[in-house]
Amino acid sequence: MNLQGILAIYIYEMNRSFRTLIQSLVSPVLSTMLYFIVFGAAIGSRMEMIDGVSYGAFIVPGLIMLTVQMQSVANASFGIYFPKFIGTTYELLSAPLSFIEIVIGYVGAAATKSFSIGIIILLTSNLFVNIDIIHPFFMIFFLLITCITFSLLGFIIGIISDNFEQLNIVPMLIITPLVFLGGSFYTINMLPEFWQNIALLNPAVYLISGFRWAFFGIGDVPITTSVFTILTFTSLCVLVIWRIFKTGYKIKT
């Protein structure tokens, strides 16, 4: 195991975000605050309680999920795409590093970033509304596994993409809609029955529901379903990455 090598990538990636602190930290936090003000404070004051939780508090887990999922994908995909773009992957490939170690470095850094952003959003929200977390350890676990999984997904997107447009297209056309429609701002029981069934096809629903369960002990679907969903998703990403490296797809010539 080349621990130094993993650390090199990890630290390098973390430094890159410190160089762009505004972009990597302040902007997601700021945009969440805006959501919070619009949906939580302005609209929320006119909304009734949902399952005994004020609307302001209700949207917090959804907002965190929304942000960490998009941030994980954005960070991890850019993290590996950029070296590909400027040609510095030669160094990764010629170093005594296994592919697993490369993934741990990049995905670890991306997941750390989005996890920190998630925690920061949680702390900021606490200034606006009172949040009691029923299952704090499970909440941390679920947040972490979500950050890791979506960073793996981002890594895959970064490897596959040949240009900046492709790098943006999957997050924009697939992930953002799924996550937005995944029940960040509502429970799916609020939807007409037809749309409820459609919504259940959206994996983001299970993740947001699971995370909300950690906070309030309530969710759209049973918690076991949520855990199963995220773990399936994680395995799927790991499998794809394993295939990519096994075949050298888009990495080795």
Add this chain to the structure above:
Amino acid sequence: MKIIVSIKNLKKIYKNNLVAIKNLNLDIFEGEIIALLGPNGAGKTTLISTICGLSSITSGSIKVNNFDVVDDYRKTREIIGLVPQELALEPFEKVINSIKFSRRLFGKKDDPIYLDNLLKKLHLFDKKNETIKALSGGMKRRVLIAKALSHNPKILFLDEPTAGVDVELRKDMWDIIKELKKDGVTIILTTHYIEEAEMIADRIGIINNGDLLLVEEKQSLIKRMSIKTLKVNLKKSIAKIPDKLKSYKLKLDVHGNYFLYNYKTGTKKTGITSLLSDMGSIGMELQDIQTKQTSLEDIFVKIIKD
């Protein structure tokens, strides 16, 4: 001499079915400087890429220090440094951080003294804390070399280190390479400047179209290079070389208007004087004479054409 890199029956076909290396065998000796000479697209970069792990191997095997580059990649890559052809560097990083990063990638802990010395050796020390994008092209090339040497490798690959570099800097680069050789580093460099191979290499390999056409000691190639050709234009054309001049191994032109005489410049007696006097003694008159140097370039072109 110990063989440090051994390439056996190497074949590389890219995914688009392009055959970049056909069936290449090459042994590289520890401590030597070997120059791989060949035109663009010959397969030089591909060869380096398969040794260093950037390209997969279609068939054949490569051993570095007796370890297989696929099965024992950690052991082989640990002792290899690679300077790529392109100036691939993260523009917003500081020189020193970029070099530290490389060292750690290779599994080694930071060593400020070693790295400072390395920077000094490459005349980069005063740029230590500069951002890479602020450096000139030549400086960037040195940063790439520093990165490749950051983990103290035994073998250094330099892919066209002086392409697009001005004369001054090229000389600098040669000095650096010679210094490294003194430290016992084995150096494999690719180039399409014949002059470069001539200046610094111990052995020269010529690659074209995915074939290694020859590998030879530079000295013996230079001997071949020192052959000059004398072209003698005759006043009257002749049908065949007269018996008296047989010993000169002359080559007569098809029309009999001129002949060619090869001689060595390195030797005391070129044979030109006796040839001319022998010609006079049998009454052959010459109209004009020319000499032509066979350069390494000519050899190169000839080898590639054959």
